[in-house]
Amino acid sequence: TNTQTVLKEERTIKFYFQDGAPALTVAKLLEDNPSLSPYIHIEYEMEKSPDLLVTRILKEEADIAIVPSNLAATAYNKGLPYKIAGTATWGSFYLTSTEDIRGYGDLKGKEIYSFGKGLTPDLVLRYVLSENGIDPDKDVNINYLNAASEVGPMFLSGKTNLALLAEPLLTTVMMKKSDAKVILDLNEEWSKAADVKNGFPQASIIIKNELIDEDWEFVDKFLDAYEGSRLWAEENLEDLSLLAEEQGIGVLKETIEKGIIWNNLESFHIKDCKGEYEAYYNAIMDFEPEFIGGEHPDEGIYLQR
Amino acid sequence: MDKIREINKSFGKLDVLVNVSIDFPHGKTTCILGPSGCGKTTLLNIISGLWAEDSGNIYGFQGDIAYVFQEDRLIPWKNIEDNLRFVLRGKINKMEMDNIIDKYLKLVSLEEYKRYYPSQLSGGMRQRINILRAFIYPSNLIIMDEPFKSLDINTKQVLIDFCKFLREIYEKTCIIVTHDIDEAILLGHRIVILTDKPTTVKKIIEIEEQDNWIRLRTEIEREFTA
Amino acid sequence: MDKIREINKSFGKLDVLVNVSIDFPHGKTTCILGPSGCGKTTLLNIISGLWAEDSGNIYGFQGDIAYVFQEDRLIPWKNIEDNLRFVLRGKINKMEMDNIIDKYLKLVSLEEYKRYYPSQLSGGMRQRINILRAFIYPSNLIIMDEPFKSLDINTKQVLIDFCKFLREIYEKTCIIVTHDIDEAILLGHRIVILTDKPTTVKKIIEIEEQDNWIRLRTEIEREFTA
Amino acid sequence: MKGYTSKGKWHVTISIALTICIYMILSWVVGDEIILPTVRSIIENIVDIGKGPSFLRILGSSLYRSLWGFTISFLLAIVLAIISGVYGPIYYLISPTIKFLNSVPIIAIILLALIWLNSEMVPMFVGFVMVFPILFETVLKSIVNIDSNLMEMARVYKVKNFYIIKDIYMPSIYMGLMNILPSSIGLNLKMVISGEVLSQPKYAIGSNLQLQKMYLNTSGVFAWIVIILILGKVLEYLMRGLMRWIKLEK
Amino acid sequence: MKGYTSKGKWHVTISIALTICIYMILSWVVGDEIILPTVRSIIENIVDIGKGPSFLRILGSSLYRSLWGFTISFLLAIVLAIISGVYGPIYYLISPTIKFLNSVPIIAIILLALIWLNSEMVPMFVGFVMVFPILFETVLKSIVNIDSNLMEMARVYKVKNFYIIKDIYMPSIYMGLMNILPSSIGLNLKMVISGEVLSQPKYAIGSNLQLQKMYLNTSGVFAWIVIILILGKVLEYLMRGLMRWIKLEK
Ligand SMILES: Nc1ncnc2c1ncn2[C@@H]1O[C@H](COP(=O)(O)OP(=O)(O)OP(=O)(O)O)[C@@H](O)[C@H]1O
Ligand SMILES: Nc1ncnc2c1ncn2[C@@H]1O[C@H](COP(=O)(O)OP(=O)(O)OP(=O)(O)O)[C@@H](O)[C@H]1O
Ligand SMILES: [Mg+2]
Ligand SMILES: [Mg+2]
Numbered sequence A: 001t002n003t004q005t006v007l008k009e010e011r012t013i014k015f016y017f018q019d020g021a022p023a024l025t026v027a028k029l030l031e032d033n034p035s036l037s038p039y040i041h042i043e044y045e046m047e048k049s050p051d052l053l054v055t056r057i058l059k060e061e062a063d064i065a066i067v068p069s070n071l072a073a074t075a076y077n078k079g080l081p082y083k084i085a086g087t088a089t090w091g092s093f094y095l096t097s098t099e100d101i102r103g104y105g106d107l108k109g110k111e112i113y114s115f116g117k118g119l120t121p122d123l124v125l126r127y128v129l130s131e132n133g134i135d136p137d138k139d140v141n142i143n144y145l146n147a148a149s150e151v152g153p154m155f156l157s158g159k160t161n162l163a164l165l166a167e168p169l170l171t172t173v174m175m176k177k178s179d180a181k182v183i184l185d186l187n188e189e190w191s192k193a194a195d196v197k198n199g200f201p202q203a204s205i206i207i208k209n210e211l212i213d214e215d216w217e218f219v220d221k222f223l224d225a226y227e228g229s230r231l232w233a234e235e236n237l238e239d240l241s242l243l244a245e246e247q248g249i250g251v252l253k254e255t256i257e258k259g260i261i262w263n264n265l266e267s268f269h270i271k272d273c274k275g276e277y278e279a280y281y282n283a284i285m286d287f288e289p290e291f292i293g294g295e296h297p298d299e300g301i302y303l304q305r
Numbered sequence B, C: 001m002d003k004i005r006e007i008n009k010s011f012g013k014l015d016v017l018v019n020v021s022i023d024f025p026h027g028k029t030t031c032i033l034g035p036s037g038c039g040k041t042t043l044l045n046i047i048s049g050l051w052a053e054d055s056g057n058i059y060g061f062q063g064d065i066a067y068v069f070q071e072d073r074l075i076p077w078k079n080i081e082d083n084l085r086f087v088l089r090g091k092i093n094k095m096e097m098d099n100i101i102d103k104y105l106k107l108v109s110l111e112e113y114k115r116y117y118p119s120q121l122s123g124g125m126r127q128r129i130n131i132l133r134a135f136i137y138p139s140n141l142i143i144m145d146e147p148f149k150s151l152d153i154n155t156k157q158v159l160i161d162f163c164k165f166l167r168e169i170y171e172k173t174c175i176i177v178t179h180d181i182d183e184a185i186l187l188g189h190r191i192v193i194l195t196d197k198p199t200t201v202k203k204i205i206e207i208e209e210q211d212n213w214i215r216l217r218t219e220i221e222r223e224f225t226a
Numbered sequence D, E: 001m002k003g004y005t006s007k008g009k010w011h012v013t014i015s016i017a018l019t020i021c022i023y024m025i026l027s028w029v030v031g032d033e034i035i036l037p038t039v040r041s042i043i044e045n046i047v048d049i050g051k052g053p054s055f056l057r058i059l060g061s062s063l064y065r066s067l068w069g070f071t072i073s074f075l076l077a078i079v080l081a082i083i084s085g086v087y088g089p090i091y092y093l094i095s096p097t098i099k100f101l102n103s104v105p106i107i108a109i110i111l112l113a114l115i116w117l118n119s120e121m122v123p124m125f126v127g128f129v130m131v132f133p134i135l136f137e138t139v140l141k142s143i144v145n146i147d148s149n150l151m152e153m154a155r156v157y158k159v160k161n162f163y164i165i166k167d168i169y170m171p172s173i174y175m176g177l178m179n180i181l182p183s184s185i186g187l188n189l190k191m192v193i194s195g196e197v198l199s200q201p202k203y204a205i206g207s208n209l210q211l212q213k214m215y216l217n218t219s220g221v222f223a224w225i226v227i228i229l230i231l232g233k234v235l236e237y238l239m240r241g242l243m244r245w246i247k248l249e250k
Helices: A002-007 A021-032 A050-058 A069-077 A120-131 A148-156 A169-176 A186-194 A209-214 A216-235 A237-247 A253-258 A274-287 B040-047 B080-088 B094-107 B123-136 B153-170 B181-187 B213-225 C040-047 C080-088 C094-107 C123-136 C153-169 C181-187 C213-225 D005-030 D039-051 D055-086 D088-103 D106-116 D121-144 D148-156 D161-178 D181-199 D205-214 D218-246 E005-030 E039-051 E055-086 E088-103 E106-116 E121-144 E148-156 E161-178 E181-199 E205-214 E218-246
Strands: A011-018 A040-047 A064-068 A082-090 A093-097 A111-115 A141-145 A162-166 A181-185 A201-208 B002-011 B014-024 B029-033 B055-059 B065-068 B141-145 B173-177 B190-194 B201-206 C002-011 C014-024 C029-033 C055-059 C065-068 C141-145 C173-177 C190-194 C201-206
Touching: A011 A021, A011 A050, A021 A040, A021 A064, A021 A082, A021 A216, A021 A237, A040 A050, A050 A064, A050 A069, A050 E106, A064 A069, A069 A082, A069 A201, A069 A274, A082 A209, A082 A216, A093 A120, A093 A169, A093 A186, A111 A120, A111 A148, A120 A141, A120 A162, A120 A186, A120 A274, A141 A148, A148 A162, A148 A169, A148 D106, A162 A169, A169 A253, A181 A186, A186 A274, A201 A209, A201 A216, A201 A274, A209 A216, A216 A237, A237 A253, B002 B040, B014 B040, B014 B201, B029 B181, B040 B141, B040 B173, B065 B123, B065 D148, B080 B094, B080 B123, B080 D161, B094 B123, B123 B141, B123 B153, B141 B153, B153 B173, B153 B181, B153 C213, B173 B181, B181 B213, B190 B213, B201 B213, B213 C153, C002 C040, C014 C040, C014 C201, C029 C181, C040 C141, C040 C173, C065 C123, C065 E148, C080 C094, C080 C123, C094 C123, C123 C141, C123 C153, C153 C173, C153 C181, C173 C181, C181 C213, C190 C213, C201 C213, D005 D039, D005 E088, D039 D055, D039 D218, D055 D088, D055 D121, D055 D161, D055 D181, D055 D205, D055 D218, D088 D121, D088 E005, D088 E181, D088 E218, D106 D121, D106 D181, D106 E181, D106 E205, D106 E218, D121 D161, D121 D181, D121 E181, D148 D161, D181 D205, D181 D218, D181 E088, D181 E106, D181 E121, D205 D218, D205 E106, D218 E088, D218 E106, E005 E039, E039 E055, E039 E218, E055 E088, E055 E121, E055 E161, E055 E181, E055 E205, E055 E218, E088 E121, E106 E121, E106 E181, E121 E161, E121 E181, E148 E161, E181 E205, E181 E218, E205 E218
Parallel strands: A011 A040, A011 A064, A111 A141, A111 A162, B029 B173, B029 B190, B065 B141, B141 B173, C029 C173, C029 C190, C065 C141, C141 C173
Antiparallel strands: A064 A201, A082 A201, A093 A162, A093 A181, B002 B014, B002 B055, B190 B201, C002 C014, C002 C055, C190 C201
């Protein structure tokens, strides 16, 4: 490794992540901007739309990125040079209702508003329902909307009183509608059904192979620093909300301060949660293989630390 | 008797008609002569109710009016048969309509052009349709604005004869604007000569059967050159 | 000498011109008479190069052509001054243009209407502009399709005199279509009479200075009624 | 544009071929299935999609929404524009709403649209909001621009309003609309499909398109684009047929 | 439509007032800030937004994108349509691309657009794809429909092509475009804003609109709609001014 050090030139790498919960995990890191290597300078870029994030990966512009876990697999299967280093956020979908629903039996015959047909929310809902004896095609009637943000107003306006909501939207909705309650935490339900510990990995942090090969030391330091930033975010809600405002993160101050955005912050490193990924990808293979590019990614997708 | 009294009309600062009063006896033909641009068409448009006069009174002119416009005003997207039908529907029943259209078209030798569109006709042919449209339309009053222009002498003769025939049979009142003095003498019971703008009535000549053509002609021409 | 030889033209199944051959001597005026719809306008359009003949030959007709169209063909969104300018730009220099336009407009008593749009003019006024446009345009050949219709006798006289003046000064060749036999005799050096469709040349009459008007008139009228 | 017809066919064929050639070269140069997929994989995807069990149902549903939506916009535009054109004050009463529809981005009211309407209706609504103002203005302007000479003629001859509308207004409107109909039908289909992306009805081109996009299957996206192009062509033919049927075509 | 002008102003005011009244009653009946916010809270939001530090910059950026995009569509449409109108074969070469733009839903190529272009350009591109085919067709049809009598006249008098274009083509195109310009400018602004929602440039109405939507702040969404409406009005005035400046207006 000595020869490598000699060759190093100063350079800037790009770290892309999406607005919302992922951005909150980065906020502290961005604020401190610690110098992790004398040669590498990190440029932080927050993308507001998922499409833009996707194009950063496709064009291989990102050196580090937080992306939906299925996108990580798709990229890998399409031969793009990225590896999963850890889980940025765990599942945060909740079945919410104003009605009194206890247990899966009560769901029969109900109409559920959901979003992202053929995508993770759909997968998780269907998986959990069918593992608990509800046929998602026959026993319930699922209506889809395109984006998580469309579901909120539906629920608030009372057009539906049974809806799948995601954080941080859920907190916002609960603040505006006092009689709403969470009837199922799908991450928890998924853990039970799939027999894993942490639920499903919603967003993963991926790193470009080139960077890993070039400067392992930096990557290692970076992952530690990022983990620190995540943990800080959980413990310093007030400060976080100030940071978020400063950085233009699109989550309401009040929502952050209520602080129920997080699931399983402790589990981050890929080595601790390969099982969760395997379960997630397996479920997708049964559901719609196209969603991760047609095949189950091999071991090579995981970063060996 | 239809009549207009003290009609005034101006366009902006341009005074066109000033205190024009004319009588139009029933069943008679009044010819209007006057310099180009003096307001003859304007007068006809006022009489037919299309344009509003600025002041003055109009008496009579009840019932349907047929109008041979100075331009042909045919509907470009309808063939000539349908152009004629356009003004007849609701006034004549269907079967009669076909008959009469054929008969009239034959009269002006256009029976073969029934299905032609206006753009496919010559200027004179379009003008003949313009005239036919007025003749075919059941009315008490026919207004004609230079009807016989663009026509060769034979066609003109046919139409003039037909015009006379119609007005005798149906006792139609006619108002004809023309620049042709012979035509005016031939067709008119009365000839109204207008001045140039601001336009007033210069002279009204009643034509009697026994009047001498040459004398009348010279009299009218004198009015123009004066 | 400009000439056309064996010109044929039909629209679909309708044969319009059949083997029409006519000479147009330089500096002379040829008047064309013929029944309405016989193909006079078609012939003019072929001579001016606007429409293609089906077969036949056209010799001569070099240089610029001025054309008084049967309809006025004024540009509706331009006032009359700009309508005249439209055909003059690039042919006369700016200053001269203003002068000549004023002069010509005065001649037909339209100097006050320079800024009027075509829709604000009477039919006769529009026709005068149509004629002026051709007179004002520098050309060897003037083609006129019923130029003096819609004009009162005084205006007509002014324009006829002017026409004569122009053709003498500039030795212009003129082709005039008309339905008025007197006009044809007055203006033409030669009179071409066409038959009805399918149209051929029926008779060509050369007019000599000493010819008797009445005799000529009767001769031409006979051709029509025959 | 007539007279080109036989030469025209040639030009069309050649230019489509040319466009495809250029695309093939481009995709070969780029060499990345995700950015510009090869023609081969697009065709494979079309075949796959075509073989799918509910393919016809998907097409039919989108087509149905598009046709209905357009018919409604069309009829409403004609009726309202005639009323506004004939009776001025009505124009001023309708115009703020038209202006509103004309200016407000659909993205902004999609929230409300989703709440007000069911997911089948939202795509039609999206198409309506885009297409209606265009049709309305075109019809209105055609009416206002009608040759006043002809109207005077009809008035003198006391032609009944019914016939004035049928024989003067309608053809004028027709000629005005002709200028804009093909592109507004295309626009409508486009917007209905966008609406489907937002409201995700069960059977819909938009829903499927979005899915392919989320799966990063660019060939699939292109395959759907090709299908949409063909559908657009079919719509155009239907339209032509309809127009010939109305017999207003000269 | 002339002659109404003074009465017209009245009608507009009355009908806007009426529309607002109806809205107030509706929002009062519904009584839910999320479905139909009250006029009061909308106004409060507008004031808040207006006070924001980069408000003018946001407006300016969107307006800038919209104007540029429209200018490009407009000029390109005129140039290409004149070429196609005058020289037939060119029409057949251009038409597949026009057809393509006309039929393909922007949502389908947005991924590619994002890859090809930067986020400042995407909104313009979205507007372009919508508006260009409409303008192109309108211009083309105006050219094809030019009174052939006038063209013959110009040819006989050997008027130079430059003047034929300037004095016959341009006014005809102008009159054709008048029918469609206001709605297509509106359409363009609408589409640019939708494009901004997708590409999220830093200063943009679309980005802010989306943010309000994410916050479930319906009053904020309405506030932006009102701002967009006003902007549309301003655009219209600019356009009118421009047209008067070109002095083509009779
Ligand atoms: N575009 C066209 N399509 C079909 N037929 C046409 C067309 N133009 C002219 N015709 C026919 O050609 C014939 C001659 O027309 P033309 O206009 O030359 O007559 P004309 O001698 O000028 O008559 P007029 O004295 O009435 O002006 C007419 O029968 C007319 O119907
Ligand atoms: N819409 C209008 N706007 C302004 N002026 C007009 C309008 N219509 C007519 N005029 C003017 O009114 C006068 C008379 O026009 P009118 O058409 O009645 O004349 P006319 O006697 O019929 O002439 P002609 O014999 O040439 O047809 C003209 O000077 C014309 O310029
Ligand atoms: Mg007149
Ligand atoms: Mg003729």
